[in-house]
Every structure is written in structure tokens, then in C-alpha cells.
Amino acid sequence: MSGNEAIDPAAQARCLVDLADGESGIIRTNGDRKSTEMGLFPGARVAMFRNRKSEHSLVIGAGDARFLISRAIAKKVEIE
Amino acid sequence: MGEGLTVTLVGNPNTGKTTLFNLLTGARERTGNWTGVTVDRAQASFSQKGRTFRVTDLPGIYSFSPYTDDERVARDYLIRNKPSAVINIVDASNLERSLYLTAQLLDMRVPLVVALNQMDVAERHGMSVDPVHLSQHLGCPVVPMVASRGEGAEALKAAVLEIAEARRLPAARILYGDAERSVQRLQLCLIVAADDAGVDSRWLAIKLLEKDPFARGLTEGVFDAIVDEENARIARHTGQKPEAAVMDARLGFIRGLAHDVVRRRLEMKRRLSDIADRLLLSRPAGIPVFLCVMYVVFWLTVWLTQPLVDFIDHVFGALLVQGPRAWLQAAGAPKLVTSLISDGLGSGLTTVATFMPPIFMIFLCLSLLEESGYMARAAFIMDRFLNRIGLPGKAFIPLLVGFGCTVPALMATRTLEQRRDRVLTMLIAPFMSCGARMPVYAIFAMAFFPRHGNAVIFLLYLTGALLAILSGLVLHRTLFKGEVSAFVMELPPYHVPALRGCLEHVWYNLKSFLMRAGQVILLIAVLLSLANAALDWGSAGREQAEARRSAAGRAMTVVLRPMGVAENNWPAAAGLLTGLMAKEAIVGTLEVLYSHADGGTQKERPEQAFDLRAVLRGACESLAVGYGWGDADASRPDAGEGLLAAMRRNFGTRAAAFSYLLFVLIYSPCVAALIVLGREAGWRWMGFAVLYQTMLAWMVATAYYQSATFFSAPARAAVWLGGVAILASAGIGVLHLLGKRVCHEWK
Numbered sequence: 001m002s003g004n005e006a007i008d009p010a011a012q013a014r015c016l017v018d019l020a021d022g023e024s025g026i027i028r029t030n031g032d033r034k035s036t037e038m039g040l041f042p043g044a045r046v047a048m049f050r051n052r053k054s055e056h057s058l059v060i061g062a063g064d065a066r067f068l069i070s071r072a073i074a075k076k077v078e079i080e
Numbered sequence: 081m082g083e084g085l086t087v088t089l090v091g092n093p094n095t096g097k098t099t100l101f102n103l104l105t106g107a108r109e110r111t112g113n114w115t116g117v118t119v120d121r122a123q124a125s126f127s128q129k130g131r132t133f134r135v136t137d138l139p140g141i142y143s144f145s146p147y148t149d150d151e152r153v154a155r156d157y158l159i160r161n162k163p164s165a166v167i168n169i170v171d172a173s174n175l176e177r178s179l180y181l182t183a184q185l186l187d188m189r190v191p192l193v194v195a196l197n198q199m200d201v202a203e204r205h206g207m208s209v210d211p212v213h214l215s216q217h218l219g220c221p222v223v224p225m226v227a228s229r230g231e232g233a234e235a236l237k238a239a240v241l242e243i244a245e246a247r248r249l250p251a252a253r254i255l256y257g258d259a260e261r262s263v264q265r266l267q268l269c270l271i272v273a274a275d276d277a278g279v280d281s282r283w284l285a286i287k288l289l290e291k292d293p294f295a296r297g298l299t300e301g302v303f304d305a306i307v308d309e310e311n312a313r314i315a316r317h318t319g320q321k322p323e324a325a326v327m328d329a330r331l332g333f334i335r336g337l338a339h340d341v342v343r344r345r346l347e348m349k350r351r352l353s354d355i356a357d358r359l360l361l362s363r364p365a366g367i368p369v370f371l372c373v374m375y376v377v378f379w380l381t382v383w384l385t386q387p388l389v390d391f392i393d394h395v396f397g398a399l400l401v402q403g404p405r406a407w408l409q410a411a412g413a414p415k416l417v418t419s420l421i422s423d424g425l426g427s428g429l430t431t432v433a434t435f436m437p438p439i440f441m442i443f444l445c446l447s448l449l450e451e452s453g454y455m456a457r458a459a460f461i462m463d464r465f466l467n468r469i470g471l472p473g474k475a476f477i478p479l480l481v482g483f484g485c486t487v488p489a490l491m492a493t494r495t496l497e498q499r500r501d502r503v504l505t506m507l508i509a510p511f512m513s514c515g516a517r518m519p520v521y522a523i524f525a526m527a528f529f530p531r532h533g534n535a536v537i538f539l540l541y542l543t544g545a546l547l548a549i550l551s552g553l554v555l556h557r558t559l560f561k562g563e564v565s566a567f568v569m570e571l572p573p574y575h576v577p578a579l580r581g582c583l584e585h586v587w588y589n590l591k592s593f594l595m596r597a598g599q600v601i602l603l604i605a606v607l608l609s610l611a612n613a614a615l616d617w618g619s620a621g622r623e624q625a626e627a628r629r630s631a632a633g634r635a636m637t638v639v640l641r642p643m644g645v646a647e648n649n650w651p652a653a654a655g656l657l658t659g660l661m662a663k664e665a666i667v668g669t670l671e672v673l674y675s676h677a678d679g680g681t682q683k684e685r686p687e688q689a690f691d692l693r694a695v696l697r698g699a700c701e702s703l704a705v706g707y708g709w710g711d712a713d714a715s716r717p718d719a720g721e722g723l724l725a726a727m728r729r730n731f732g733t734r735a736a737a738f739s740y741l742l743f744v745l746i747y748s749p750c751v752a753a754l755i756v757l758g759r760e761a762g763w764r765w766m767g768f769a770v771l772y773q774t775m776l777a778w779m780v781a782t783a784y785y786q787s788a789t790f791f792s793a794p795a796r797a798a799v800w801l802g803g804v805a806i807l808a809s810a811g812i813g814v815l816h817l818l819g820k821r822v823c824h825e826w827k
Contacts, residue, residue: 032566032568033145033327034142034145034568035568036327036331037142037143037145037180038142038177038568038570039142039174039176039177039180040568041176041180041331041334042328042331043331043335044176049354049357049358050357050358050361054464055463055464056463056464056467056473056564057460057463057473057567059357059361059460059571061354062177063173063174063176063177064171064173064174064201064202064205065174065177065570066353066354066357066570066571066572066573067568067569067570067571068456068459068460068463068473068567068568068569068570068571069567069568069569070472070564070566070567070568071566072563072566073566073567073568
């Protein structure tokens with residue numbers, strides 16, 4: 001498909017917080033060192049298990065592990 | 081035959097590291113389902129073909145970054161001790177994540193053996209890992225294992241023997257892409273410095289590029305200029321920070337490795353734990369389940385253990401205090417010796433022993449919650465509430481422990497990464513009414529609220545929790561300003577707790593608590609009894625000694641009068657002082673001092689014949705009544721009507737009694753807790769806790785008493801209430817001012 005040039009690249013950048021329950025994606029970049037070292041590194045597939053606007057943390061799965069992750073950190077994780 | 085060899089076990093949390101340690105050594109280390117089970121290093125040995133291996137189990141870590149204490153400790157241990165072999169336990173079902181630590185071990189150039197554990201779990205989840213291929217890539221032995229079933233242990237021991245004897249280093253090296261040239265250039269400059277420091281020069285070069293303070297310390301900053309130059313070069317070429325470029329290259333190596341050796345047949349799918357989490361983390365079910373769990377913990381630790389505390393108090397009191405006193409007096413021992421052994425040593429040991437039931441139960445509950453995996457979920461449930469007082473959800477765990485005993489609660493704050501969170505949690509944890517205050521509440525409830533005793537006790541617990549929240553709000557807005565720290569926490573899968581493991585954990589903690597707190601309590605008990613004996617010695621007679629004691633006591637009531645402690649009720653003030661040693665000591669103090677002050681019949685007690693059987697029978701009856709199996713009238717021989725009547729006489733009103741209980745609930749933590757607070761947070765914060773809690777206790781108790789008695793003396797009450805309001809405002813003002821001075825500590 002051509003036409004990628006018509007899409008604003010900034011609009012394509014999604015963060016981990018943008019994933020809805022049940023959605024999954026692959027980490028493109030992670031600006032948080034601790035979570036990277038814990039396994040949320042670029043290329044890892046993550047699935048969102050719980051994302052509620054009213055809650056400060058998200059529950060995600062990466063590989064076989066499950067994590068509780070603050071929104072502040074999840075905002076630093078870019079998904080493709 | 082031959083010298084002993086050393087082996088160090090390193091791995092991520094929840095990879096079966098402690099299980100492997102126990103499997104290799106036959107030790108009984110506790111395994112768990114919660115990050116940070118191995119709090120300290122554990123050591124044990126095993127033999128293989130005549131060689132003895134000393135195995136050290138390091139805390140579970142995700143990396144060797146210098147950002148957390150446990151990671152720093154593990155890295156420093158490896159560098160300083162240079163083990164003959166390092167076993168890196170790797171979770172086959174989470175290989176990519178585990179390999180981050182492996183990659184760092186490759187950089188460190190240690191004699192490495194990889195234990196590829198949980199092969200069964202990987203298989204179950206549709207993954208297959210090729211250990212031979214992985215071994216070729218890493219250039220070191222890789223042993224597939226299922227440690228929980230003992231599979232692979234012998235092969236691992238054989239591999240460890242081979243590597244340790246030859247001290248063979250892994251053949252693989254990670255190449256750092258755009259940063260590789262800088263690594264090599266720096267490495268050349270560091271050969272001598274690395275040799276002097278006893279580390280690998282390449283590792284040192286990588287760490288310096290990553291701006292690791294430990295590595296910089298090893299080179300004493302001598303190479304700062306060249307490091308800066310290389311870092312600038314990396315930044316120019318990659319457009320990234322050098323540490324990010326190094327990390328990217330490391331992650332690239334891991335991805336490539338995982339791609340080669342892992343075959344995934346199934347996509348990630350929801351597990352049973354995920355289904356349970358959908359329910360237990362949801363608002364409609366999660367909060368009620370959480371409240372039920374907390375209620376059960378509360379019930380077990382408070383209500384179930386209280387009769388046992390009384391029982392131990394009676395039995396140990398008889399065997400270690402009353403018995404020795406009677407026997408020493410009969411043998412004509414000097415008064416000082418009698419006082420030292422029975423009132424000092426005996427009372428101290430009795431106090432320590434009475435801590436055992438609540439501590440045992442709270443640790444058992446905590447252990448069950450950890451093992452089951454529920455603890456991490458409780459942290460999630462509480463996250464949104466604790467965020468309002470500036471704390472992350474993880475801080476809930478120490479607060480929960482505080483209901484058992486403040487000492488382990490303070491220790492449990494170690495799981496929090498930020499110092500600000502740790503100190504704030506340590507300051508509010510003592511408001512969670514600990515088990516030691518229960519005997520005080522119980523005796524006052526019997527004396528003043530015989531019909532509604534349980535409601536009064538529950539109200540006190542609730543007041544403690546509310547004050548913790550209020551204090552958290554105030555401290556968050558004054559001394560502990562700042563954003564709630566972000567955190568990542570692994571949610572372990574739910575497990576059925578292994579009772580044996582839980583009991584071993586409980587025993588370890590109980591032993592550690594008894595050793596730690598016991599020493600302090602014993603010392604203070606002995607010093608107090610010596611001071612008491614010295615007062616008797618230095619006085620012309622018993623009357624003069626009593627007069628001096630009561631004069632000191634009366635002086636103490638001066639500040640307590642606005643909260644309803646009358647001048648003649650000086651034993652209540654003295655009780656608060658001994659309560660600093662251990663809160664339940666307040667009851668014993670009141671009992672002894674009221675009998676002295678009232679000149680009652682109990683003065684004759686030392687001369688009464690000591691009947692061990694009668695005391696033990698009384699203790700058993702008290703235990704039976706406590707659990708609802710016996711006749712209530714036959715129990716509590718010591719806490720009989722004499723004490724209750726004296727309390728009613730001396731306190732006069734329910735308002736004064738409840739105000740005293742409020743003070744007991746809020747004022748300074750006991751000495752054992754203060755020592756731990758000083759050690760964990762710093763002596764400055766310990767001083768702050770004593771001052772803050774004691775002033776708050778006085779204000780709350782005074783405000784309550786003056787409000788409750790407002791109509792009997794409106795003018796006096798208004799003055800005191802106004803005084804409390806002014807003091808509270810001034811206190812908040814001081815906290816604001818102090819906040820400006822200490823805020824830099826949290827950056």
C-alpha cells in the first residue's frame with residue numbers, strides 16, 4: 001500500500017497506555033530503563049489485560065510474564 | 081581432597097532460584113512467589129566428585145544496573161568475591177527477559193554455567209528452547225532443568241565442576257554495534273586500571289560508557305576525559321545517549337539469540353491466573369474480596385492470638401518472674417539480685433515471648449498471601465487510594481504488616497524503591513495499631529466499656545488507620561512533596577501456597593525478630609529494674625522510695641492533665657513511659673503501681689506463697705475462656721477486679737479512659753521499632769517520628785477529652801480546644817517550612 005506519506009507519523013505513534021483491553025502490539029521503543037531490563041524491551045510482544053482510565057496502573061502481559069505498570073512508565077513505551 | 085570451590089547463584093526473581101539452591105545443597109531456604117524472597121545472601125554447600133562447593137544464593141534481580149540496592153549488592157558481590165563458577169538460572173518460558181542478565185554476565189567475564197529452568201512450563205506454553213544451540217551462542221554450558229522436580233541437578237553439578245576447576249570463561253562476547261569502536265579504544269586505555277581493580281577491562285569500558293558510578297569509582301575518575309570524548313562520538317554517530325546505544329546493542333544480541341533458539345508454537349494466551357485477575361482486579365469483585373481477605377488477616381492476627389498472648393504472659397510470668405522472685409527471696413538472695421533476675425531478665429523475656437503469637441500469625445498470613453500471589457494484587461487494589469497520599473500501591477504491604485507488629489512493617493518498606501516512599505511509609509506505619517497494644521485496649525474495655533468493648537477496640541483500630549491516612553495527606557503536602565513514583569512490578573501467577581515453605585519463612589522471621597527486638601527489650605528491662613533497685617537503695621526506707629517515685633510520676637502528669645489524667649493518677653503516666661519499651665508493658669505497670677499507690681492488699685504479694693500449679697491452671701483457664709471454651713468467671717486471676725476497680729477509681733470517667741487509649745494508640749512507637757526506624761530511615765527521621773506522633777497523640781487525646789467534657793467546664797474546654805487548634809496550625813506551618821529544607825532529599 002502506498003499512501004503512507006499521507007499519514008502523519010506522529011499520529012501513528014501509540015503508547016502502551018493507548019492499548020485497550022485485549023489489544024496487543026510490539027514494543028518499538030522504551031524510554032524507561034527499569035521496565036526495559038525487566039523484559040519490556042523493543043521487539044517484545046505485549047498484550048493489554050487491564051486498562052481503566054480511573055486506575056493509575058495497567059496490567060499487561062509480555063511473553064509469559066505479567067506486569068503491573070504505572071501509566072507514567074507506560075507512556076514512555078511506544079508500540080507499533 | 082583439594083580446596084573448596086565457590087559457586088554463586090544469580091537470576092531473575094520467580095525463576096526458581098531458591099528452589100535450585102535448595103535442590104543443590106539440600107538446604108531449607110524459603111522459596112516464594114514474590115519478588116525479593118532472598119533478602120540477604122544465603123549460603124550452603126554441596127559436594128561433587130570429592131570437591132566441596134560453597135554456594136551463595138544472591139537476591140533475585142533483573143539486571144546489574146546501579147539503581148537499586150539489591151542489584152548493587154549482587155554486582156559488588158560477584159566482583160569482590162570472584163566465585164569459581166556462576167550459575168545463571170534462566171527461565172525457559174521467559175527466555176528473552178532472562179537473557180538480559182546473562183548478557184551482562186558475559187560482559188563481566190565470569191566462569192558461567194546457565195541453568196535453563198522451567199523447561200516444563202515453556203513446553204506447556206507452546207515453546208521449545210534448544211539448549212545445545214543456546215550453549216553454542218553463549219560459549220558456556222547450558223543445562224536444561226526442571227528444578228521443582230529435581231530434573232537436571234546432576235548434569236548441572238557436573239557442568240559446574242568442569243567450569244570451576246578449569247575456571248573457564250564463556251567464549252561469547254557481545255559486540256556493541258556503533259559503540260563497539262569506543263568500547264575497544266577505551267578498553268586499551270583501561271588494561272592496567274582494570275587489572276589493578278581486579279575486573280575485566282572490556283567490562284570496565286562498557287560500564288564507563290554507561291556512566292556507571294561504581295565503575296567510575298574503580299578508576300577514580302582518571303579516565304573521565306576520554307570517556308566523555310568517546311561518549312560524544314557515540315552520540316554523534318547514533319543520535320542516542322551512549323547508555324541507550326549500549327543497551328540497544330545488548331538487546332539486539334538478545335533478540336537475535338532468542339530468535340535462533342526459541343520456537344514458539346502457540347501465541348501468548350490467557351492463563352488461569354489471567355482469568356482470575358479479571359475478577360480479582362475488577363472493582364465490583366476486587367474490592368469486596370480484598371476487604372474479606374483483610375478482615376480474615378485481622379481476625380487471625382488480633383482476635384485469634386490474643387488469648388495465646390495472655391496465656392504466654394501468665395506462664396512465662398509465673399516461670400520467669402514470680403517463680404524466681406519467690407525462690408530467690410526464700411533463699412535469702414540480695415534484693416538487687418532478685419530484682420535483676422525476676423523483674424529485669426524475667427520480665428524482659430516474658431515481654432519478648434508475648435510478641436510471638438501475633439508475630440507468628442501475621443507472618444503466616446503474609447507468607448500465605450505472598451505464596452498465593454495475592455499480595456501483588458492487593459498492591460494493585462490499594463494503588464489508587466495510596467496515590468492520594470503520594471504513595472505507590474506497593475506501600476500497602478508494609479502498612480498491612482503494621483497490624484501485626486511495627487518492627488517487621490518497617491523492615492517491609494525495603495521493597496519500595498524510592499527513599500521518599502520508604503520514609504513516608506515508615507512514618508505512617510506505626511499508626512496501624514500493632515498487636516502489642518491489644519492487651520491495653522482489652523483491659524480498658526473490661527473496666528470501662530464492658531458491654532461495647534469490641535466496638536471500642538474496633539473504633540481504635542479504625543482511628544489508627546484514619547490517622548495514618550490523614551498524616552499521609554499532611555506529610556505528602558509538606559515534607560514529602562512530589563509526584564507519586566511510577567513503578568513496574570511483576571505479577572506472579574497464582575499458586576497454591578506450600579505450607580512447609582510458609583512455616584519455614586515464618587520461623588526465619590520469628591527467629592530474626594526475637595533476636596533483634598529481644599536484645600533491646602532485655603537490656604531495657606534490666607536497666608529499668610536496676611534503676612528501680614538503685615532508687616530503693618538510695619532511699620532511707622520504702623516510704624521514701626515510694627514518695628520519690630510518686631513525686632516523679634506526679635511531675636509527669638502535668639502535661640497529661642488536659643487529656644484527663646489527674647494528678648493522683650501518676651501510674652498512668654508511668655505506664656506510658658514503660659510502654660515505650662513495649663506497649664503491653666502498660667498493663668503490668670498500671671497493675672503494680674496502682675497496688676503501691678493505693679497501698680492495697682497486693683503490697684503483700686511478694687510474701688504470699690508462690691504456687692506454680694495454681695498459676696498454670698489459671699493460665700489454662702484463661703486460654704479456654706479466651707477461645708470461648710470455659711467459664712469467664714474463673715479466668716484472669718491477675719487482671720481481676722482489684723486492677724479494674726483501681727483503674728475506674730483513678731481515671732474516673734470513660735472520657736478520660738478513652739482519651740488515654742487514644743494516646744496509647746498514637747504516641748511514639750516502642751524502642752524496638754524506633755531502633756529499626758533509625759537504622760532504616762536515619763536517626764533524624766526517628767527523632768521526627770517520636771516528636772510528631774507524641775504531639776499528635778497529645779492533641780488528639782486532649783481534643784477528645786475536652787470535647788467530651790465540654791459541658792461540665794465550657795470555659796476550660798474552649799481554652800484547651802483553642803490551644804490544640806493553634807498548636808496544630810503551628811505544627812503544619814513548621815512542617816511546611818521543614819519541607820522546603822528536606823525536599824532536596826527526595827530528588
